[in-house]
Amino acid sequence: MLISLSAFFLVAGAVFFLAGTLGLLRFPDVYTRLHALTKADNLGLGLMVLGLMLQAESLAAAGKLLFIWLLLLAASATAGQLVASWAQGKGIAPWRR
Amino acid sequence: MASLNLLPLAIDLVLALTLLWLAWRALSSPDLFRAVVLFIALGLVLGLVWVRLDAVDIALAEIALGAGVTGALLLAALAKLQSAEAETADASTEQEGDWQGCSQALAEPDAKSKPTLTASATMDATGSAMPIALRILLALLLLVPLAGLGWVVWQLWLPAPGLTDLVAARLEASGVAHPVTAVLLNFRGYDTLLELAVLLLALLGVWSLSSAPHLGDEEQEPALAALSRLLAPLMILVAAYLVWVGAHAPGGAFQAGSVLGAAGVLLRLSGWRVPPRATGWPLRLVLVLGVVVFACMGLVVMAFGQPLLGYPPGWAKPALLAIELAATLSIGAILAALFIGGRP
Incomplete structure (x- = not known):
């Protein structure tokens, strides 16, 4: 039961990663690509961490996994902000249909 | 299955x-x-x-x-x-041109040869520079040494357990419980000491080429500043943990030092500067601390009838811990200083 729940979260995480990568490759400009990376991948990693936490040997290991996700959230949000503000400083206009 | x-x-x-x-x-x-x-x-x-x-x-x-x-x-x-x-x-004949020319010369293999390389490659694509037969011949000629090298590697006689048994047998006396750390700091202490010296020499080379670039009040990213305020204490904690855990699990001075160095890089990028009163002898002391402590430990044991870098039984653990702590600080400071580039 626990294993199948864990597998479900892991596969769901992989789907989000796939969607994020697809967005990175196919979206038209830097801002939309950032959207794909920072949103989809963070959620994908969150789901994967959840799946792995269910299989963790101890509470401490589960806590470390959760901590890794929180750190990545902070780092990726900051990196996204930095890239976007650099692009705006360069005068790159957001894509319009 | x-x-x-x-x-x-x-x-x-x-x-x-x-x-x-x-x-x-x-x-x-x-x-x-x-x-x-x-x-x-x-x-x-x-x-x-x-x-x-x-x-x-x-x-x-x-x-x-x-x-x-x-x-x-x-x-x-x-x-x-x-x-x-x-x-x-803009201007090539200035006093600073000396240094720039130097850096350009250093950069030559990277920056200059690449465009010419691609230029010749595009000429090849059009078929004007090198006929296809010659290129195939060259590729075949290159395959000969490749096949020879592959054959030599294939023929190498590798003893199955290597030195693992020897290290495991002596692990008790090394002062640590993790075989990799035992090899790095005790059994092959020379290597690690010289690696530290190489890092220090690299920094001396960078410092002797130029002074640190003057940084004015650049526009600072509030998000980056906030992140580095959050991460820097955490990275120091992780570095301390890596040093400590290196005694019985993967970790150690170089990994911990690189985390410290990364913290320095992050702080630098978010606008933090080393206060001027700390850039004199305090900074230099931290930079040489690893090599000095390592070498002194290695020499002091000679007074007790041990060979160079051969720690007496019972004293290995505190000696290695002191060396690791000093080396971590030095590696972190040297890596961050290499990133900043130039004498303060």
Whole structure:
């Protein structure tokens, strides 16, 4: 039961990663690509961490996994902000249909 | 069962192919920035490969030093290269031209040969420079040494357990419980001491080339400043943990030092500066601390009838801990100073 729940979260995480990568490759400009990376991948990693936490040997290991996700959230949000503000400083206009 | 056995093989195969592809792309990319980013990706994948080979120590070192710190150094060098090129384009005959010419000469194999290389490659594509038969001949000629090398490696006699048994037998006396740390700091202490000295020499080389770039009040990113305020204390904690855990599990001075160095890089990028009163002898003391403590420990034991770097039984653990702490501080400071580049 626990294993199948864990597998479900892991596969769901992989789907989000796939969607994020697809967005990175196919979206038209830097801002939309950032959207794909920072949103989809963070959620994908969150789901994967959840799946792995269910299989963790101890509470401490589960806590470390959760901590890794929180750190990545902070780092990726900051990196996204930095890239976007650099692009705006360069005068790159957001894509319009 | 067969499918369960195939899965690790498939993962290994994908990792190996990705590694080769990234290495080829990093080498062949005409755009230097792209090459650096590919190099960082290569380091991360290489770290995964080391994990698959059960070499977690090397994986940590590869990701922290090979991908992280080296990547940051390459990006910093690239930024300097571009600004130097822009300046030499403006005015080439100035006092500073001396130094820039030097850096350009150093950069020559990277920056200048790449465009000419791609230029000749495009000429090849049109078929005007080199006939196709000659290119095939060259490729065949190159295959001969490749096949020879492959054959030699294939024929190498590898003793199955290597030195593992020897290390395991002496582990008790080394003062630590993790074989990798025992080898690095005790059994092969020379190597590690000289590695520290090489790092210090590299920094001396950088310092003797130029003084640190003057940094005014640049516009600072509030998000980056907030992140570094959050991360810097955490990174110091992680570095301390890595030193401590190195005694019985993967970790140690180089990994911990690179985390400290990364904290320095992050603080630098977010606008923090070393206060001027600390850039004199305090900074230099921290830089040489690792080599000095290591060498002194190695010499002091000679007074007790031990060989150089041969710690007497019972004293190995505190001696190694002192060396690791000093080395961590020095490695962190040296790596951050290399990133800043130039004498303060």
